Structure formats: C-alpha cells, structure tokens
Amino acid sequence: MCHRIFELTFAGTTNAELIETRFYPGSGELPLEAVRGKTPGAYRSAGTFQLSSAVRALCILFVKAALARKSPVPTTPPLLLGFQGSLAASLDYALTKQPHWLKIMFGHDGAGRCLAQRFFHRTNPNRKRPGPVVLGMNEHVISPEDIRIFWNQESADQGRTRRL
Numbered sequence: 006m007c008h009r010i011f012e013l014t015f016a017g018t019t020n021a022e023l024i025e026t027r028f029y030p031g032s033g034e035l036p037l038e039a040v041r042g043k044t045p046g047a048y049r050s051a052g053t054f055q056l057s058s059a060v061r062a063l064c065i066l067f068v069k070a071a072l073a074r075k076s077p078v079p080t081t082p083p084l085l086l087g088f089q090g091s092l093a094a095s096l097d098y099a100l101t102k103q104p105h106w107l108k109i110m111f112g113h114d115g116a117g118r119c120l121a122q123r124f125f126h127r128t129n130p131n132r133k134r135p136g137p138v139v140l141g142m143n144e145h146v147i148s149p150e151d152i153r154i155f156w157n158q159e160s161a162d163q164g165r166t167r168r169l
Contacts, residue, residue: 009147013067014155021156023056023064026110039109052109058095060106062140065092066125067152070142074149086139089132097130097138 010029015021025048028037038051045051054060062085069083087093099107103119111121123146128139142149 008151010151010153011067011147012153012155013064014158015064016157023060025051026054028111030112037110037112039106052106054106054109057099058092059099059104062092062096066096066140066142068154070144070149071152071154074152082141082144084139084141086137088137091137093138093140094132096125096140097127097132100125100127101131 008029008031010027010031012025012027012029013023014025014027016024022041024041026039030037038048039054040046040048040051041056042053043055045053066083066085069085073080073083085093085096100119100122103121107121108117108119111119111124113119124143126141126143129136130138132138
C-alpha cells in the first residue's frame with residue numbers, strides 16, 4: 006500500500022467549518038487540493054467544493070477516525086449511520102453519483118471513476134433494504150494515523166503553525 010495522507014483544514018472561532026482539503030495520494034504524485042467556494046480564487050491549482058451535507062458527513066467520518074486513533078482504549082472503527090435525509094445518506098448518495106467535488110478531493114482513475122469510493126466501507130448502500138445506511142473508513146486505503154486535522158492553520162496534533 007502506498008502512503009496516503011488526507012488533511013482537513015477547518016476555520017472558525019467556535020464552530021468549525023471546512024475550508025480546505027489536501028490529499029497526498031502517495032507514489033510521488035502531487036497533492037490534490039480543494040478549497041471551499043465556487044472559484045479557487047488565489048488557490049489557482051486547487052479545485053473547489055461547496056459545504057453540503059455530504060461534505061459535512063465526510064468531515065465527521067475523518068475526524069472520528071482521527072480521534073479514535075488517540076483513544077487509550079481500543080475502540081471499534083468509527084461509523085456514521087442514518088436514514089433518508091441524514092448526513093450518512095447524503096454521503097452515501099454522493100459516493101454513488103460521484104460528483105465533481107469528490108473527484109477533486111480524491112482523484113479519479115483513467116476511466117474517470119472517482120477513487121473516493123475506495124476510502125469508505127458501506128453497509129446497505131443506497132438504502133436498498135430497510136434500515137439505515139452505515140459508512141465507515143477503509144483503513145486499508147488510508148490509515149487513521151495519516152489523517153491530519155488543522156484548525157485556524159494549527160495542527161490539532163502538535164498545536165503548531167502549518168505551512169508558513
């Protein structure tokens with residue numbers, strides 16, 4: 006497995022809002038950058054995303070995975086579950102439809118298929134059976150140790166300024 010890193014940068018004084026993601030796919034490839042908004046503005050090489058329910062769900066799963074790795078007691082892998090209209094259902098729908106923002110964040114293969122689907126395990130995708138959809142991180146694709154969280158440009162792990 007190549008070493009992949011996914012960074013989420015949040016901003017805010019009391020409520021965290023995702024403002025940027027950076028994915029290092031490994032194998033010497035350039036990172037994929039995505040910034041919140043309709044246009045990249047000063048971030049010329051970045052793609053963009055809108056803050057949607059699916060993006061919020063993605064944030065929750067990544068943050069839960071990053072927090073779980075810090076737990077002194079082994080825990081079950083973090084999950085996100087929900088019924089119609091939930092954050093989990095929104096992310097499940099996005100993984101099925103493969104919108105452009107997911108391709109920007111995680112890349113795509115030669116046939117244009119979004120690679121984001123590989124990052125998540127899904128139970129009851131598209132809620133084809135009764136019950137909730139359940140999503141979890143695929144730790145074979147990205148390890149929780151390789152998820153980095155930043156708030157107002159400071160690392161949640163080390164409390165130091167990032168990328169001066």
